[in-house]
Amino acid sequence: MSGEGTMQSEVGASAMARARWRWPEVMFWLLAAAAILIFPNRYLLLTEIAWLGLFALSLDLILGYAGIVSLGHAAFFGFGGYAAGLLALHGVVKEPVLALIVAGLAAMVLGFATSFLVMRGSDLTRLMVTLGIALLLRELANKFSNITGGSDGLQGIEMQPILGLFAFDMFGKVGFIYCLVVLFVLFLLARRLVNSPFGLSLRAIRNNPLRASAIGIPVNRRLIAIYTVSAFYAGVAGALSTQTTALASLDGFAFERSADLMLVLIIGGTGYLYGGLIGAVIFKLLQEFFSAITPQFWQFWIGAVLIVIVLIGRERLHRWVMFVPRLVAGQFARAGTSAVVSKGETL
Amino acid sequence: MTLALETVHLEKAFGGLRVTRDLSLKIEAGARHALIGPNGAGKTTVINLLTGVLKPNSGEILLEGSEITGMPVHKRVLRGLSRTFQINQLYPDMTPLETVGLAVSEHLGHGSDWWRRMGTRGHINDEIAENLARFHLLDAMNERTSTLPYGKQRLLEIAVAIAAKPRVLLLDEPAAGVPESERHDILAAVASLPRDVTVLLIEHDMDLVFSFADRISVLVNGALLVEGAPDEVARDPQVKAVYLGEGADA
Amino acid sequence: MTLLTILFDGVAYGMLLFVLASGLAVTLGLMNFVNLAHGAFAMAGGYACAILVNRMGWPFFAALPMAFIVSALIGAVMERSLYRHLYHRSHLDQVLFTIGLVFMAVTAMDYVMGSSQTFIKLPDYLQGQIDLFGLNVGRYRLMIIMICGLLTLALQMILSKTRFGSRLRAAVDDPRAASGLGINVPQVFALTFAFGCGLAGMGGALGAEILGLDPYFPLKFMIYFLIVVTVGGSSSITGPFMASLLLGIGDVAGKYYVPKLGAFVIYTLMIVILLWRPNGLFGRTATR
Numbered sequence: 013m014s015g016e017g018t019m020q021s022e023v024g025a026s027a028m029a030r031a032r033w034r035w036p037e038v039m040f041w042l043l044a045a046a047a048i049l050i051f052p053n054r055y056l057l058l059t060e061i062a063w064l065g066l067f068a069l070s071l072d073l074i075l076g077y078a079g080i081v082s083l084g085h086a087a088f089f090g091f092g093g094y095a096a097g098l099l100a101l102h103g104v105v106k107e108p109v110l111a112l113i114v115a116g117l118a119a120m121v122l123g124f125a126t127s128f129l130v131m132r133g134s135d136l137t138r139l140m141v142t143l144g145i146a147l148l149l150r151e152l153a154n155k156f157s158n159i160t161g162g163s164d165g166l167q168g169i170e171m172q173p174i175l176g177l178f179a180f181d182m183f184g185k186v187g188f189i190y191c192l193v194v195l196f197v198l199f200l201l202a203r204r205l206v207n208s209p210f211g212l213s214l215r216a217i218r219n220n221p222l223r224a225s226a227i228g229i230p231v232n233r234r235l236i237a238i239y240t241v242s243a244f245y246a247g248v249a250g251a252l253s254t255q256t257t258a259l260a261s262l263d264g265f266a267f268e269r270s271a272d273l274m275l276v277l278i279i280g281g282t283g284y285l286y287g288g289l290i291g292a293v294i295f296k297l298l299q300e301f302f303s304a305i306t307p308q309f310w311q312f313w314i315g316a317v318l319i320v321i322v323l324i325g326r327e328r329l330h331r332w333v334m335f336v337p338r339l340v341a342g343q344f345a346r347a348g349t350s351a352v353v354s355k356g357e358t359l
Numbered sequence: 360m361t362l363a364l365e366t367v368h369l370e371k372a373f374g375g376l377r378v379t380r381d382l383s384l385k386i387e388a389g390a391r392h393a394l395i396g397p398n399g400a401g402k403t404t405v406i407n408l409l410t411g412v413l414k415p416n417s418g419e420i421l422l423e424g425s426e427i428t429g430m431p432v433h434k435r436v437l438r439g440l441s442r443t444f445q446i447n448q449l450y451p452d453m454t455p456l457e458t459v460g461l462a463v464s465e466h467l468g469h470g471s472d473w474w475r476r477m478g479t480r481g482h483i484n485d486e487i488a489e490n491l492a493r494f495h496l497l498d499a500m501n502e503r504t505s506t507l508p509y510g511k512q513r514l515l516e517i518a519v520a521i522a523a524k525p526r527v528l529l530l531d532e533p534a535a536g537v538p539e540s541e542r543h544d545i546l547a548a549v550a551s552l553p554r555d556v557t558v559l560l561i562e563h564d565m566d567l568v569f570s571f572a573d574r575i576s577v578l579v580n581g582a583l584l585v586e587g588a589p590d591e592v593a594r595d596p597q598v599k600a601v602y603l604g605e606g607a608d609a
Numbered sequence: 610m611t612l613l614t615i616l617f618d619g620v621a622y623g624m625l626l627f628v629l630a631s632g633l634a635v636t637l638g639l640m641n642f643v644n645l646a647h648g649a650f651a652m653a654g655g656y657a658c659a660i661l662v663n664r665m666g667w668p669f670f671a672a673l674p675m676a677f678i679v680s681a682l683i684g685a686v687m688e689r690s691l692y693r694h695l696y697h698r699s700h701l702d703q704v705l706f707t708i709g710l711v712f713m714a715v716t717a718m719d720y721v722m723g724s725s726q727t728f729i730k731l732p733d734y735l736q737g738q739i740d741l742f743g744l745n746v747g748r749y750r751l752m753i754i755m756i757c758g759l760l761t762l763a764l765q766m767i768l769s770k771t772r773f774g775s776r777l778r779a780a781v782d783d784p785r786a787a788s789g790l791g792i793n794v795p796q797v798f799a800l801t802f803a804f805g806c807g808l809a810g811m812g813g814a815l816g817a818e819i820l821g822l823d824p825y826f827p828l829k830f831m832i833y834f835l836i837v838v839t840v841g842g843s844s845s846i847t848g849p850f851m852a853s854l855l856l857g858i859g860d861v862a863g864k865y866y867v868p869k870l871g872a873f874v875i876y877t878l879m880i881v882i883l884l885w886r887p888n889g890l891f892g893r894t895a896t897r
Contacts, residue, residue: 023488026456026501027478081701129880133887135700136643140839141883147832148876155869209464210473216450216461223448226410228436228465228523237471267828271708278705309720315712322706323694 031207036343040286044192048185055184061296062191063252068276068288069195069202070245076282077206078238079218080130083139083270084146085246087126090264091149092119092247097166097260098159106172112194112251119247120240127239131232143267150265165261169254180256187256194252195289198245202285205241214238268311275318362424363388363527363557364409364440369418371408371581378404379415380582386527386559388423393560393572397601401581402561403445406529409559410442411435422527437466441525443516445532445561451505455496455515458504460487462522486522494518494548510541517548527557534564546570569593577601613744615862621750623857624757625819627850629812629830630837631764632805634849637838639781640798642692643700645707647809647834648827649714654680654810655822656722659729669732673814680810685803692802693795711827718824726823729814749818756815760808765846777801836879 047058067089074080095115098104105111129141153160161167173179178186205211216224217231225231254260263269272295280291298317302310364386371379378401386392394402407413409420411432420428427435450458460477463486464470478484491497494514499507504515513533520528534545546567552558562568568575568589575592577584585595592598633647654676661672687710695703735752738745768774779787780797788794813822820830833856841852856875863874 021484023456023460023491023500024478024481024484027460027484028476031476031478083704129884132884137839137883137887139643139700139704140835141880143832143835144876144880144883148873148880151870151873151876155873204476205473207476208473209461209469209475209477210471212457212461212477213465213470215453219450219452220448222412223444223450225432226436226442226444226448227462227519228433229461229470230431230433234471267831268712271712274705274708309716311712312716312720315709315716318705318709318712319691322698322702322709323691 031203034343037286040289041196044196048189048192052185053183055188057296057300059184059188059191059256060253061292062188062195063249063256064273064276064296065289065292066191066195066198066252067246067249068273068280068292069199069285070242070249070288071273071277072282072285072288073202073205073242073245074239075277076284076287077211077218078214078235080235080239081135081138082130082142083267083274084142084144085242085273086265086267086269087142087146087149088119088123088243088246089250089253089269090146090153090260090262090266091122091250092116093250093254093260093264094153094160094166095119095247096251096254097169100169100171100255101166107176108171108174108190108255112248112255115251116244116248119250120244122247123243124236124240127236127243130239131235143270146265146267146270150262153262153265160260160262163262165259165263166254167259169258169260171255171258184256191252191256194248198248199285199289202245206285210234210237272314275314275321278318278321361388362386362421363390364423364559365421366405366409367419367421369405369408369420370416371404371413372416378581379408380580382418382581382583384576384583386557387574388557389554391558391560391571391573393562393568393575394578395562395565395568395575396578396584400578402578403531404581405578406442406531406559406561409529410440436523436525439524439526440529441520441523441527442529443520443531443533445535447512447516449504449512449515449519452503454501454503455491455507455518456487456500458515458519459490459496459522462519463487463490466523490518490522493551494521495544508541510537510544513537513541513545514548517545521552525556527559528552530558530560530562532561532563534562534567611865614746615865616858617744617746617754618750619858619861620854621747621753621757621857622819622861623854624761625753625812625816626833626837626857627853628757628760629809629816630834630853631846631849632802632807632809633834634838634841634846635777635781635801635805638842639777639784639801640696641700642696643703643707644692645704645831645835646710646714646827647707647806648830649711650680650684650806651809651813651816651830652714652718652822652824652826653683653813654807655729655813655817655826656718656727657810658814659727659817659822662729663727669729669735673811676814677807677811680813681803681807684806685799688799688802693799711831715824715827722824724824726821727817729817729822731818753815753819760811761846761850768846773797773800832876836875840879840882 051058067085070088071082071085074082092115095118096111099111099114100106105114126145129145130138133141154162157163171180174186174190178190180186213224213229213234216227216229217234221231250264253264276291276295277288278291279294280287280289298314299310302313306312362385364384366382366384369379369382370377382405384405394405396402404413408415411427411430415428418428419426422435422438422440427438427440430438460483461470463483464472467483467486469480469483488497491500494517496511496515496518499511504512507515517530517533530549533549534542537545549560549567549571560568560571572589574587575589576586577592577598579601584601585592585598629651630647633644636642636644636647657679658672658676661667661675662669667675695706731749735749737748739748739751741751768778776787776792776797779790780792780794784794813826816822820826836856837849837852840856841849859878860872860875863870863872867874
């Protein structure tokens with residue numbers, strides 16, 4: 013190590029190394045795109061996986077990277093969903109992409125407004141407050157049924173062609189491509205964010221908030237920022253689900269949705285951005301599988317899976333069952349999206 | 360003779376227990392000031408009060424003449440007040456490069472940068488490199504902190520505090536728990552701190568204290584017992600009573 | 610006169626909530642364990658009572674204690690087999706685990722009992738109204754106030770006057786110090802957990818008439834129990850008691866005066882209180 017120049021460039025090189033794209037990441041997205049051609053009659057399922065993955069990504073941003081525990085993330089999902097539905101139903105914003113952005117922004121405002129509530133208190137208080145907010149919104153949506161359609165949901169939505177060019181088709185192909193593109197774009201954004209100094213400071217806050225503020229990091233401000241961003245993502249996911257199914261319902265706010273989301277992230281793993289996406293795929297496949305066994309009561313098996321995963325311990329289970337995916341995920345982690353590289357990391 | 364750091368009648372109590380009593384500490388700019396006292400005297404509490412981790416019940420804290428009593432922790436750091444922790448508060452899974460990088464980014468105002476990747480700004484890299492080199496951490500810069508020997512971790516702790524380019528540095532027992540073989544590096548690092556940085560050192564290691572400090576304050580039961588030049592303090596009968604009465608110390 | 614009726618109904622509702630939620634409060638305060646499945650034990654007791662009364666012809670007041678016993682037994686078994694492995698895990702793990710339990714309990718009940726509401730056949734003397742000091746009050750609600758009042762007193766007696774009670778209080782206050790004193794903390798907890806589940810079960814049976822008993826009970830009322838516990842704090846019995854009354858009266862009054870908003874009032878109240886006092890109104894919620 014001689015000379016300032018080499019030292020500086022070594023530092024820079026090491027810092028940047030984490031953010032480089034590696035081939036497993038590229039493979040993942042190529043596969044996702046290929047799904048358009050490989051599974052021509054499963055577009056509806058694929059679409060659900062796409063927006064569920066985005067929803068899980070939004071939770072990963074706060075849970076995996078900032079350590080904020082939330083039992084009510086469905087609040088933003090449902091809010092974005094209804095916003096998009098209402099925009100389309102009343103013809104306020106006809107073009108889907110624009111409506112998507114507006115819905116996302118609406119959820120973002122809600123996120124910002126509620127972020128202050130979430131900053132206070134312990135993890136337990138946070139669980140309560142986030143749960144309370146989601147339930148509150150559900151109550152509101154239920155009561156103001158003249159606007160929201162109440163328990164029947166928002167019906168009669170007709171979606172205009174995307175960008176005026178691509179009309180939603182009844183096979184769901186356009187819908188899937190739309191979701192996939194949105195997912196990819198937002199993913200890129202999240203990836204940028206996570207590899208920036210801002211992202212690093214989030215990890216620092218999550219690991220040791222005391223130390224973080226002693227370094228000069230304005231902890232609350234950063235947390236509010238990421239919470240708001242996460243709300244945007246969740247709102248977009250909700251909007252996508254409304255736009256691709258032409259239906260918005262109270263289910264968007266349901267507790268089960270927040271709980272299922274937790275399961276998705278746990279299956280996939282937190283803190284490396286791909287966890288939500290991989291988890292979404294596996295969760296949906298599990299749901300299909302269980303629904304085939306007991307059509308009405310598949311949640312029973314989901315509950316059992318949750319219990320088993322927790323009892324075995326997320327880390328241990330990941331090591332046993334997900335050996336191969338972990339190898340792949342390990343490549344992703346080295347590729348620079350990871351916040352957690354070690355085992356034994358508990359939340 | 361400007362005061363870098365000052366407390367005015369600082370009081371802190373937990374319930375009925377007064378842990379800091381009427382503390383009026385004056386630390387001059389550029390000083391090498393040591394704060395010593397028996398275990399439980401409240402030294403770390405003083406640091407927590409100075410940095411804002413704890414809120415005092417009454418009294419004021421002034422940094423370079425301006426009041427910071429109500430200021431949140433991170434703002435004080437940005438104003439130039441930095442500290443190390445008695446027990447390492449480092450990030451086990453982050454590398455020294457990342458930890459120091461974080462501190463430097465914040466200090467240079469780029470901490471909230473969310474678009475640019477880490478490592479793309481030359482002047483930040485410069486400072487990181489300089490900091491790591493000074494504390495002999497360059498060769499370990501890509502190792503996970505948890506894998507480093509304890510002495511190196513302690514050095515990192517100091518490096519991170521220095522990375523914020525503080526004007527006042529509070530060192531809470533920097534040599535604590537460090538094995539003999541690695542102590543030298545710590546002592547050298549502390550001794551080589553730039554003269555324009557005011558340093559307040561808490562230590563039990565009397566060798567370190569007497570070789571480093573040009574002024575010593577003795578804290579007992581949360582109150583200042585004695586304050587003065589090292590040899591005055593060493594000769595003071597009250598100090599002797601406190602230390603000898605406690606049994607062998609340091 | 611309506612104000613008094615609202616108050617009366619609110620108090621009945623509140624005391625019912627207290628009986629239901631007290632077990633959760635102690636569990637949280639004692640072992641720092643977040644049990645979102647608490648409602649499932651209440652539901653179990655409710656259905657046990659319903660089956661005994663409706664299908665097997667037991668008298669109501671004979672079936673009530675059975676509701677306690679059934680839930681307590683289930684609680685004891687679950688605690689020994691599953692719950693105790695999670696005491697040292699993070700709150701998140703506990704939450705996820707108990708959510709899984711709730712899903713299983715809810716779907717299982719739906720499968721076995723069907724998804725419509727179950728009513729327990731009440732004896733004649735509990736139906737209708739009675740004249741109490743010139744006020745027309747529901748007989749059932751009067752009974753609830755009496756029974757829950759007795760239970761609360763009994764709880765208070767146990768806590769303050771018995772040896773078990775003082776061991777429990779010591780363990781809640783500081784588990785490590787308590788075991789240092791020779792108190793068998795795991796045993797205290799197992800017994801307390803079972804007892805809390807039993808209380809919940811009895812509450813479920815009592816509440817079938819007022820709250821409604823269906824497979825989704827644990828999910829519907831989860832938030833209410835949590836509100837009682839976080840607002841009331843878990844370091845004493847009085848905290849959750851006051852919180853329950855507050856919640857009961859608030860909910861009844863809210864639904865009467867502002868029916869459009871319904872439960873909105875409760876959720877807002879909870880959020881506001883938690884913001885003002887993150888550790889609960891009356892004492893510390895587990896922040897260990």
